[in-house]
Amino acid sequence: MHQPLPCYFYDRPTTLVAQELLGKFLIRHFADGLFVGKIVETEAYLGTNDAAAHSAVGRTKRTQILFGEPGRAYVYQLRNYYLLNAVTEGIDTPTCVLFRALEPMQGIDLICKPDNLRATKETHLLNGPGKLCRALEINLSHYGMDLSCADSPFYIANGPQDHFEIEATTRIGISKAVEPLLRFTIKGNPYLSR
DNA sequence: ATCTCGATTGGCT
DNA sequence: GCCAATCGAGATG
Numbered sequence: 001m002h003q004p005l006p007c008y009f010y011d012r013p014t015t016l017v018a019q020e021l022l023g024k025f026l027i028r029h030f031a032d033g034l035f036v037g038k039i040v041e042t043e044a045y046l047g048t049n050d051a052a053a054h055s056a057v058g059r060t061k062r063t064q065i066l067f068g069e070p071g072r073a074y075v076y077q078l079r080n081y082y083l084l085n086a087v088t089e090g091i092d093t094p095t096c097v098l099f100r101a102l103e104p105m106q107g108i109d110l111i112c113k114p115d116n117l118r119a120t121k122e123t124h125l126l127n128g129p130g131k132l133c134r135a136l137e138i139n140l141s142h143y144g145m146d147l148s149c150a151d152s153p154f155y156i157a158n159g160p161q162d163h164f165e166i167e168a169t170t171r172i173g174i175s176k177a178v179e180p181l182l183r184f185t186i187k188g189n190p191y192l193s194r
Numbered sequence: 195a196t197c198t199c200g201a202t203t204g205g206c207t
Numbered sequence: 208g209c210c211a212a213t214c215g216a217g218a219t220g
Contacts, residue, residue, distance in 0.1 A: 043201070052201070054216095062216060079213055081202055098201060130202050173201055 002027050002036070002157040007071035007148040014088040014095040018044040019166050019184050021086070021097055021156070025105065028136050028154040035110050035136065037102030037126060038159055040189040043171045044182040045085070047094040051176035055094030065144045066094035073145040075138060081130030082139050086147055086156070100172075100183070102126040103191040111135040128193045164189075 002025060010017055021039050028035040045053040047066070054076070055063045065074050066087055074085040074096050085096040104111070104126060111125065113135070126132040133139070136154065147155050165188075168181040172194065185192050 045201075054201080057217085060217070076201090077215060078200065078202060079215090083201060085201085100201090128202070171201070175200085 002150075004148045004150050004152075004155040004157055005071075007069065007146075009148070010070035010086055010088045011090055012088070014044045014046055014097060015182065017086070017088045018042040018097045018182070021099075022166060022184060022186050023159045023162055023164060025157045025159045026099070026102060026136075026154060027157055028107075030107070030110050030137075033107050033110055035107035036105040037132075037136075038105050039099060039101075039156075040103050040186045041099075041101035041127075041192050042184050043098040043100055044184070045096050045098060046182070047089075047096075050095075052171065052174040052178075053094070053096075059094070063094060066096055067092055068144075071146060071148040073142050073147055075133075075140055075143045077140065078130065082133040083129045084133050084138050084142075098129055099132065100129045101185075101191055101193050102132050103189060123190050127191055 021042050024039050026037045026039060047053050047055045050056055055066045059067055062076055065072055070088050072087045074087050075082055084099045088095045088097055126135055145152050164186045167185050167187040169183045170178055171183045
C-alpha cells in the first residue's frame with residue numbers, strides 16, 4: 001500500500017527534490033509495527049558549489065556515498081546525534097536533502113521510548129534532524145541504505161494529495177553559505193523545528 | 195598523536 | 208538568546 005518512491009525521483013535537481021519530499025511519508029518498520037511520518041521540513045545541500053555541504057571539500061570516507069547513486073541514505077553523526085539525508089542527482093554529483101522534521105501519522109506509540117519521554121508534547125517528538133533519528137532509531141548502520149526499497153528498514157513513499165504552501169527560508173545551524181533559501185517547510189505546520 | 199570544529203539539543207538567563 | 212555537552216571526522220605534524 002505504501003509504495004516507495006523510485007530512485008529516479010531523487011535523480012533531479014536537489015532543490016526540487018527537497019520541495020517535493022514535503023508531504024511525502026517516511027515509513028519505518030519496527031519489530032512491533034509500522035511507523036508513518038509526514039515530511040514537513042527539509043534542507044538542500046548542493047555539493048561542490050555549496051560551502052555548507054560536507055562534500056564541498058571533496059570525497060572522503062564519510063561523504064563517499066554522496067558521490068554514488070541517488071536514493072541512498074547519507075547518515076552521519078553530529079555530537080550525540082545522527083542526521084539523515086537522501087542522496088540526490090547523478091553519480092559524481094554529491095548533493096543531498098536533509099530530513100529535518102516529521103509529523104507523526106501512524107504508530108506514534110512505537111517511538112515513545114524512554115529517551116523521548118522528556119518530549120511530552122507530540123509536536124516536539126520529531127521536530128529536529130537529530131531528534132527524528134533518535135526517535136526512529138536511525139544510525140550509522142543505515143549509511144548507504146536504499147530509500148527506494150520496500151524491504152529496507154525505512155523508506156519514502158507518496159503521501160496524500162494534500163494542498164499546502166511551501167515556504168523557503170535560510171538553513172539552520174550553518175556558518176557558511178548562509179544566504180541561499182534552501183530550507184523548505186510546509187508553511188504553518190505545527191511540527192516544524194525551532 | 196593531537197587539535198579543531200560542527201547540517202544539534204536541552205537547559206538556563 | 209546564550210552556552211555547554213560530547214565525540215568522531217578530517218586535517219595536520
